[in-house]
Amino acid sequence: MTPDIDTPAHREAIPASDNPLGMEGIEFIEYATRQPHALGQALEAMGFRLVARHRSREVLLYRQGAMNLVVNAHPEDARVSATEGGAPVISAIALRVDDAGRAHARCLALGAWDVASHARAMELHIPAIHGPGGSRFYFVDRWREFSIYDVDFLPVADADPAPPALAGMRYFGVVQYVGPGRVDDWHTYYERLLGFTPVPAHERFGILPKGRLMRSPGGAFLWQLVEPLGWDDDLDMPQESLQRIGIGVPDVADAVRQLGARGVRFVDSAALHPEDRGALTETVLGGVAFELVLQPRSPS
Amino acid sequence: MNTPAAHARRDALAGFGMDTITLAGPLEARLAAMAEAGFSQVMLGARDLTGHPGGVAGAVAALRASGLRPTGFQVLRDFEGLAGALHGYKVDIAQAMLEMCAALESPVLLACSSVSRHASDDPEILAADLRKLAMLALPLGIRVAYEGLSWGRTINEYTTAWDIVCRADMPNLGAGIDSYHILAARTPLDALDELDPERIFLVQLSDFMWRETQSFEDRMTTARTFRVFPGEGAHSEAVAEIVLRLERLGYGGDYSFEVFNDDYQQLPLATVTGRARRAAAWLREDVLHRAVPLPAWAGSHPPAR
Incomplete structure (x- = not known):
């Protein structure tokens, strides 16, 4: 606070x-x-x-x-x-x-x-x-x-109302793209309105550890503010957006294998092995991607 | 406007812009006159949008067509320090102005200090309200420049305005510096050195023709009818010192000429924009001693575009 x-x-x-x-x-x-x-x-x-x-x-x-x-x-x-x-x-x-x-x-x-x-x-x-x-x-x-x-x-008729999670997946966080020079602005928004706190720079998760990382009050999920590279100051301010969902898994390689079998393709998936910290799905439909992040199962 | 001579003219005026309030006539004519004089940016007012026959959309289209970029948008008045229904009313007004500002893609909203007798004088309350205003502006990507009007009830100098900005502590809330109010209130200039140049979001420049404005009444009347361009008034040395101090401090933002003047409203546009050009040249060459870049065609390099 x-x-x-x-x-x-x-x-x-x-x-x-x-x-x-x-x-x-x-x-x-x-x-x-x-x-x-x-x-x-x-x-x-x-x-x-x-x-x-x-x-x-x-x-x-x-x-x-x-x-x-x-x-x-x-x-x-x-x-x-x-x-x-x-x-x-x-x-x-x-x-x-x-x-x-x-x-x-x-x-x-x-x-x-x-x-x-x-x-x-x-x-x-x-x-x-x-x-x-x-x-x-x-x-x-x-x-x-x-x-x-x-x-x-x-x-929906005949649907299991509580389908189990594949590969132990659960919400881990959200990646937000911000405009040039806007990280501090959005940091303030989440801090003052919602009570998020910055995560110390040495704590990093996943495979794309850039930007400003914040933790929700209570610690249930993370918020990552990323100023994408290649945005040109001379151009109009690009659209800021909630870019992708981060999904926590206890075993990245296992999740990649299970999802791969269902047709999900990963960016650079050949380079992954079990101790890997995360994986990023290829973008589909012009903007939908998911980031898997290593998150050991909590004792509960 | 894309001849080498036009480029050279624009380069010489880079960093300086005019306010629409200085000129008379339809928005399109005013913008065209500024562009013709070589200015590349413009400070717009809410009435430019509301008074446009095509409404907000028409004014936005006129700005786009002019090729000028918006320096900022003015002005939200009497926002801070109110309570109850008055506060709620002002929040509505602020939201409407922020939406207009966003429609123009203007990076800055100017908010000037309250003159209201109904407003609190508690600096913590003033800061809390400006914090809220900045929060409203934040998702829209707008920065709020808070300016101390020289006849503001509680905040009437840039020094106290800066104190409120610091108390509010929002990254998108900063100071709006207006030379007129500094001169009218006779605020010492050395406190300019205490400002954070990254948090000065707008600098407006003008002068006036008499030495002093003792009463708030005097300041208001002079401000609204008889400002002149930098270099034309009775305080050229002080205007020059303000600009030099800001430059030394590391201010790298825009300067806009905010010149309310009843006479200029009665003169041909080109006459007034000519005076604005002369003011920019005085600041650039005589005050800042900046080298005027050679026209692109005179150098060894081909024109950039």
Whole structure:
């Protein structure tokens, strides 16, 4: 935490805390796309299974293990992806917090932009703020006692509602591309609004250890801010975006082997061996890639 | 505008720009006059967009067509220090202005210190509000330049404005320096040396014709009707010193001429842009002693483009 947030604010009391939102990890990650079937195939190759469909919109829920992944092809939302040359984009991250309303109000008080809700009758209104590019951060607090998906989604017939994770995969983090000279800006955004803390430079994970690494409060996942090489100051500011999902696995070589058998191709996969720290899938559909990161299974 | 002579003219003016508020007439004519005079950047105001017959989109298209790059966008007033419904109202206004700023792809929003009697004078509260403003600007890639108006109620000098910027401590919040307000408030210049050049996001230059502006009323009236270009006024030595101090400090950003002047509003555009060119030449050659690059066609190297 930075001390400034903890100074008494004049409009509301913002309590000092290492985890001001009571964050406990990622509830789901959402892609927006106009190609839900093509993306669905790519996700199935990665081990995700279609488990439910939204009641009123063209939105699909994929799952494996503890990872929920939403494919949003609702025309209003999928329009976001039209600006990216038609490639699917990571359009939202839903964060598990103590109290969604309080988390949302705190962020707005600190200068976050509110996202208008489009919930229909009897659907959940999930509060959200604007993130990088056209993305959003949702705040979800109903994940202990029941599932938000039971309200808005209908299960797919005959589908296992809780398919196991392939190769022990689970969400590890998100890589965000930032514009030239923008690492400090976004660092401040995650630090002040959401309570992320920088990871010391000597702690590095995966195969692409560049950029600024931050840890979510509670430590459930990491956030990597990367200023891509080759962006020219003379050109217009490139689109900032949530670029890819990092997936933690206990054994990189085993995961690469299992995924390879399902048709997933890796960048430079020939060079991998068991002690490797990570692997990067080839980009499909013009922008979808996953990064595997070595993450020993926790004792629990 | 792509002749070697035009390139040479632009190089000589590099780093200097004009404000749209100095000129009269339609936006397109003002932008064309600046480009014709050799300027490559322009400081825009919200009224340029709202008053355009084509609306915001029309003004953005006019800017693109002019080939000028935006220096910044002005001006958010009286944002900091308000409470309750007033604060909420100002947040709405700030969001709308940030969206206009983003539409122009302007890198900087100018926010000037509050004159409101309803605003708090507690520096921690002022800093918290500017921190919030900078957070609102952050996802849009906009930097906020906070300027101390010389008739601001609590913050009316660059020194106290800088203190608030430091308290707020946001990477995209910095100082907006305006020579007029420094001269009008007679703030000592040596404190300029204390600023972090990386956190000066905008420098606006102008002068005026009399020695002093004692009251806030005087400062406001002079500021809004009778500023002149650098080198034309009664404080040329001080303007020169401001620029020299900023350069010594390592400031590498833009200078924009913010010259509100009722007379200039009644003169042909080319007459006024000519005076702006003369001001840029004075600063460049007589003050900064920068070498004017040879025209591309006079050197041994072929033109860059």
